[in-house]
Amino acid sequence: MKKNDCLYRLNEFVLHDSDFTHPSYLHGLMHTYRVMAWTQVVAKLAGSEKGRNAFFAAMVHDMGRVNDKVDPSHGEKSAKNKFPIYREFFKSFGASEIDLCEIEEAIILHSLYEENDNETLKILKDADALDRVRLHPAMPDSKFLRFPFTLNLVPKAAELLIFTEEKSNLSPEDIIRKAADLTGVDLF
Ligand SMILES: [Fe+2]
Numbered sequence: 001m002k003k004n005d006c007l008y009r010l011n012e013f014v015l016h017d018s019d020f021t022h023p024s025y026l027h028g029l030m031h032t033y034r035v036m037a038w039t040q041v042v043a044k045l046a047g048s049e050k051g052r053n054a055f056f057a058a059m060v061h062d063m064g065r066v067n068d069k070v071d072p073s074h075g076e077k078s079a080k081n082k083f084p085i086y087r088e089f090f091k092s093f094g095a096s097e098i099d100l101c102e103i104e105e106a107i108i109l110h111s112l113y114e115e116n117d118n119e120t121l122k123i124l125k126d127a128d129a130l131d132r133v134r135l136h137p138a139m140p141d142s143k144f145l146r147f148p149f150t151l152n153l154v155p156k157a158a159e160l161l162i163f164t165e166e167k168s169n170l171s172p173e174d175i176i177r178k179a180a181d182l183t184g185v186d187l188f
């Protein structure tokens, strides 16, 4: 077992509705698990070392939402009200202060139009965009994607959505393993 690899400690990432300011179908538990799963697939395909950062950012990104409406400040709310709860937890996987800064910035910026070269943010944004299949089954608009391969994952995102809606009591590991199976990406 790799102590610092979040994929080998997935039982520690089980979340509850009570972790969210506004538990919901659109931006709550299962959306969060799916986005966490997609960060791993996107990071692997991108050959990025920021997959772990993006995984942590995905866990927190919508937790501070106060409703399901358009709210560009919800990333800031998640960063301010939820991220501090998990800083030590993320450090237990080896996250450095620089990592924590990148994760916090990604959480804040994910709901704004602002972009920079923060790779954690790019992975989070594409992973979050993939789960837009729950809103717009056709596809996310390709001009909003950062990695060229992400568009090809959209049909798989639709399949993952169905998988999570047909089954109950799924764990993060169930969902991440399913995303790996659907895409043929070797995550474990
Ligand atoms: Fe969000």
Ligand SMILES: [Fe+2]
Binding pocket: 027, 031, 035, 061, 062, 128
């Ligand atoms: Fe989201």
